[in-house]
Amino acid sequence: MIKKIGVLTSGGDAPGMNAAVSAVIKAAYAKNIEVYIVRDGYKGLVNNWLEKVDINFSQDIISRGGTAIGSARLPEFKEVEVREKAVANLKNAGIEALVVIGGDGSYMGAQRLTEMGINCIGLPGTIDNDIVSSDYTIGFDTALNTVMESIEKIRDTMQSHNRCAVVEVMGNRCGDLALYAGTVTGAEVISTSEGQLSEEEIVNEVARLSKLGKRSVIIVISEKIYDANELAKKIEAASGYVTRATILGHTQRGGTPTAMDRYLAITSAIYAVDQLVAGKGGLYVGLDGQQLIARDINSTLNIPRKDRTQELTTIRLLNSQFKK
Template identity: 70%
Template sequence: MIKKIGVLTSGGDAPGMNAAISAVVKSAISKGIEPYVVREGYKGLINKWIEKVDLSFASDIIARGGTVIGSARFPEFKEESVRKVAVENLKEMGIEALVVIGGDGSYQGAEKLTNLGINCIGLPGTIDNDIVSSDYTIGFDTALNTVVRSIDQIRDTMQSHSRCCVVEIMGNGCGDLTLYGSIATGAEVFSTKESFLTEDQICEQVTMLAKAGRRSVIVAVAEQLYDSHALAKKIEKASGYVTRATVLGHIQRGGSPTAMDRYLAINAGIFAVEKLVEGKGGLYIGMSENKLVARDINSTLNMPKPDKTEEYEKTKKINLSI
């Protein structure tokens, strides 16, 4: 029976991470295991920023956004010599297992620590929903609701003045926030890495809507595909709509987690502790067909991305109809 479990958050923060931390701490205590938090991700393992926490700590953080124990990018962790320092620090404190909350990069670190003798379990924490081995990730639902609320509010003012707005949405190479947000808000035109439109194609579609008398148009685009403000000027010149651009930015990463994100985070945290108690490591906890599953981390990193072409095409057809 293990006596001490640690938990850390790595990579970009996501709403629901604190709920997952809380679940790991509470679940560990319920099983007679001492819980520890590692501050600032993998960097904290090297610097021994590790501290014991209690039920009071866990109870106060569930509703908070971000991650109260901090997160940091730490590319040096790719070096085996650096990882060995982390393992030595954990063993010195008697911590036998670790829950890592983050994305694919975080899982790679967790797998390598498992190979060095510290059993690790990964939980999917990212707003981008870009971990293909899980249907949904912790933080995605909250971020999506922020996107939908923002587009709805932008629509109000565009409708009032018969205008067009380019809305840039986060995603880091995965278009799920843009796709789902467009479905939920009826964005007339949308473009992601998976279903890319050239600037000329966007202008053509908006111009068609203008000629049809559409009072307002939302153009939802995934980040890093265009210069959104330059695209807005190009759309205005082509279509005649007064066109503005709004970059939603980091408001998508913050905020109190939704009930669904808390539900996923808490159940995944409990499940992770159960697996560690069983003596298992090198696993990733994901959501598949509405059930939690534990898979080998290495296999999850190589799973093919689901094809959502049909979903894109159906949504474009109804949103762009005139």
Template identity: 50%
Template sequence: MKRIGVLTSGGDAPGMNAAVRAVVRKAIYHNVEVYGVYQGYNGLINGNIEKLELGSVGDIIHRGGTKLYTARCEEFKTREGQQKGIEQLKAHGIEGLVVIGGDGSYRGAKALTEQGYPCVGVPGTIDNDIPGTELTIGFDTALNTVIDAIDKIRDTATSHERTFIIEVMGRNAGDIALWSGLAGGAETILIPEDNYDMDEIVSRLKSGQERGKKHSIIVVAEGVMSGDEFAKSLKEKANLETRVSVLGHIQRGGSPTAADRVLASRLGSRAVELLMEGKGGRAVGIEKNELVDYDIIEALAMPHVVDLDMYKLSKELSI
């Protein structure tokens, strides 16, 4: 291939810019032209495409968000919308496309692949819920943002001798809640991949109080319920007053960690290599610190699996 495109789609994630930078510079190093598609699939349909040079991605590796912007696009879910996108790619002479994003972005890449247009998916989402990779771009940064918030909230919880409920993002995956809860020393973690026992939670809280514990932290994944809903349930069950903190979109912003910058650089570069090898319809990932790639259709069929051993450990350490 002598000309490829790159777009970011879906929710933004810290490290997306590092991935875009890697795609552009890896391609140019190998004498391949790169075109940026702005506003995701919406921009693809509307032809919001321009050539990117080395300087186009200068000074962005440390920035959160995405230089190419992102947008939801209902039209691209239709065959007509997809054909409009393919027509724009052909009009610009773009032979292959790197798609950086989450589940919805991958489905768009899958649709293009099924219509004979080569795409490579790069997992960019804070939720860490993309099959075929142990880690997604943005997860580590979001995780550290949540841990920092837990540490600060714990100071207030201790001062006021209260139980705090912290609601975190993750869609239908519990990775952010599980990893941050374990790292932050939370007494209780609720994830959508496992049922919770309210009686057990109340018992653990009361046991802590009886041995002189002055505060507690409960981390709730948004895929389970909202923090306010859980606070209401806890009030009804144990007449326990709590305070709720919803971290919200703060988890999606900020300068990416070193881990996310390196991961994004490796995955973005590998995506270009695959296209240069004439391999489309792939999804890149990392397993045991080794780069891997899967058929994107097969990857989407894989279930997301949370580490339940880690979840068990969190309970053992929060007694």
């Protein structure tokens, strides 16, 4: 039976990470296991920023956005010498296993630590929903609701003034935020990383809607595929709509996590502690339908992304319908 475990958050912050940390602490203490938080992710492992926490710490953070224990990117962690420092710090503290909350990059570090004798279990913490071995990730639901609310507010102004808006959302090469948000807000044009439209196609579609007399047009695009402001200028020139770009940026990462994100975080964390108690490591906890499962980390990195082409095509068709 293990006596001490650690928990860290790595990569970009996501709503629900604190709920996951909280649940790790509660689940461990229920089994008489001491818990240590690692400040600022893998950087904290290397710098020995380890801190024992109790149930009170757990209760204080459960509903907060972001990550109370901090996160940082450490590319150097791929180097053996750097990881050896982390392992030495963990062993000196008597910490036998870790729960790592983050994305694909975080899991690579977890796998390497497992190979070096520190069992690690990964939890899916990212707003992008880009971990293909889990249907949903911790933080996605909250971010999606933030995007939805933002688009609806933008629509109010566009409708009032007969305008067009280009709204850029996060996703880091995964189009789920754009697809889901565009679907639930009735966006007339949706262009994602996986289903990218050319600028000409977007401009022509908006010009078509303008000729039909549509009073407002919302275009939802994934980040990193266009210059949103330049695209807005091209649309305005071709369609006659006053067109502005809104880049939602880090507003999508913040905020109080939704009930669904908290539920996923808490249940995943409890499941992860059970895996560590069973002596397992090198695993990633994912949501498959309504069921939590633990998969080998190496295998999760090679699972192909779900093809949403037909879904995207259908939504585009439905949302672009308009009659004078």
